[in-house]
Structure formats: structure tokens, C-alpha cells
Amino acid sequence: MIDVRDLVVSYGTATALDRVTLTVRRGEMVALLGPNGAGKSTLANTLAGLVQPASGTVEIGGRLALIPEGRQLFPDLSVADNLALGGWRSGERDPSYVYDLLPRLAGLAGRRAGVLSGGEQQMVAFGRAMMSRPSVLVVDELSLGLAPNVTADLAGHLAELNREQGLTVLLIEQNARLAFELCGRAYVLESSRVVAEGECAELAGDPRVAGAYLGGAIT
Numbered sequence: 001m002i003d004v005r006d007l008v009v010s011y012g013t014a015t016a017l018d019r020v021t022l023t024v025r026r027g028e029m030v031a032l033l034g035p036n037g038a039g040k041s042t043l044a045n046t047l048a049g050l051v052q053p054a055s056g057t058v059e060i061g062g063r064l065a066l067i068p069e070g071r072q073l074f075p076d077l078s079v080a081d082n083l084a085l086g087g088w089r090s091g092e093r094d095p096s097y098v099y100d101l102l103p104r105l106a107g108l109a110g111r112r113a114g115v116l117s118g119g120e121q122q123m124v125a126f127g128r129a130m131m132s133r134p135s136v137l138v139v140d141e142l143s144l145g146l147a148p149n150v151t152a153d154l155a156g157h158l159a160e161l162n163r164e165q166g167l168t169v170l171l172i173e174q175n176a177r178l179a180f181e182l183c184g185r186a187y188v189l190e191s192s193r194v195v196a197e198g199e200c201a202e203l204a205g206d207p208r209v210a211g212a213y214l215g216g217a218i219t
């Protein structure tokens with residue numbers, strides 16, 4: 001569903017992605033881990049067509065939606081209007097599909113997005129992405145700045161969509177425990193390059209990955 005080969009992305013003379021190769025098969029949930037500045041958001045934005053690669057190929061096998069880092073809502077617009085913008089490209093105007101998926105959003109529809117809590121805003125960003133009825137969802141930092149119970153709630157919705165609707169997911173996360181719980185495979189990106197990849201269970205047992213991302217061995 002996502003097939004990235006030898007991707008190079010530069011900002012001026014700075015290389016943000018250096019020959020990155022990554023695949024996500026249909027129906028998979030795959031994690032992308034890495035420290036600040038590794039190039040994770042650059043990859044997300046390249047998949048979404050917001051950043052142009054210098055070289056390499058990106059193939060997307062369906063309709064892709066992005067939950068961007070920091071949510072990027074329109075704070076002065078209502079929740080309903082933020083959702084409507086998510087359906088703009090696909091022509092979807094009716095948010096009832098999204099209200100069925102994420103019932104809490106229906107109760108927030110008339111509220112201004114900028115006054116919502118971080119968790120509510122992430123829910124709106126999630127709903128806005130789902131308005132286009134994507135077959136593949138790229139989530140750039142689901143848990144950023146959110147309390148564990150709020151993250152768990154959003155993660156539950158994501159897992160349900162994957163299980164019940166076969167939604168393919170690339171989950172970019174700093175929280176490796178969450179990523180390993182949700183996903184089957186993972187990639188580790190450091191200094192613009194993929195430095196490790198494999199089954200989450202194997203990666204969690206890799207002393208280098210566990211040391212850097214799990215605070216020691218996973219239990």
C-alpha cells in the first residue's frame with residue numbers, strides 16, 4: 001500500500017531523508033520510530049505529497065490521509081467545519097460516517113476547534129483525516145502531548161479501524177511502547193536513514209533499540 005524506494009529528500013543543502021526504503025502492505029499497521037530531527041515528518045509529508053523528493057520513488061496503492069504532527073487544525077473554525085475541510089478533496093460533505101466512528105466528535109461539532117483540549121483536538125484531526133475515507137492513514141505522532149488515557153482511547157479507535165475495516169496504518173511515534181503494542185512491524189529512522197527494521201517483537205528484544213526507545217529491555 002506504501003512502497004518507498006531509495007527516497008532522498010533535501011531542504012536546500014541539508015539531507016532530511018537519505019535513501020530510505022520502506023513498505024507497508026495492505027491491512028498492516030507499521031510503526032516508524034526515531035529521535036527528534038530524524039526525518040519522520042519529512043517522510044510523512046512526502047507520502048502526502050506535501051514535499052517533493054529529490055530522488056527515489058513513492059507509490060501509494062490507495063487513498064492516503066495524514067494526521068499531521070501538531071494536528072494543524074483551523075482554530076477559529078468549528079469542529080464541523082474542520083471536518084468538512086477533510087472531505088473537500090473527495091467531495092464528502094456529510095460527517096455522519098466520522099461521527100459513527102468517533103462518536104465524541106458529534107457532541108463537539110459546534111465548538112470552536114481552538115478551545116478544545118489536546119485530546120479533543122487530536123480526535124478532530126483523526127476525524128478530519130477519516131472524512132476522505134482513506135484506505136491508508138499516516139499518523140504523525142498520535143500521542144504527542146496527550147495523557148496516557150487519552151492516547152489509549154485514540155489508539156483503540158485506530159486499532160479498531162485496522163481490525164474491522166482493514167485500514168492500513170503507518171504510525172509515526174516517539175512512544176515506542178505504544179507503537180510496539182499496536183503494530184506488527186517497525187522501522188527505526190536515525191539521522192535521515194533507516195537503521196533498523198523488523199517485527200516489533202524482535203526489535204523490542206534488540207538491546208540497542210530497547211536501550212534507545214524503551215528505556216531498557218521490554219518486560
Ligand SMILES: Nc1ncnc2c1ncn2[C@@H]1O[C@H](COP(=O)(O)OP(=O)(O)OP(=O)(O)O)[C@@H](O)[C@H]1O
Pocket residue numbers: 011014015016034035036037038039040041042043069
Ligand atoms: N521546511 C524545512 N526546511 C528546512 N529544514 C527542514 C524543514 N523541515 C524539516 N527540516 C529539517 O529536516 C530534518 C528532519 O526534520 P523532520 O521534521 O522530518 O524530523 P522528525 O523526525 O519529524 O523530528 P520531530 O520528531 O522533532 O518532529 C531536521 O533537521 C529539520 O530541521
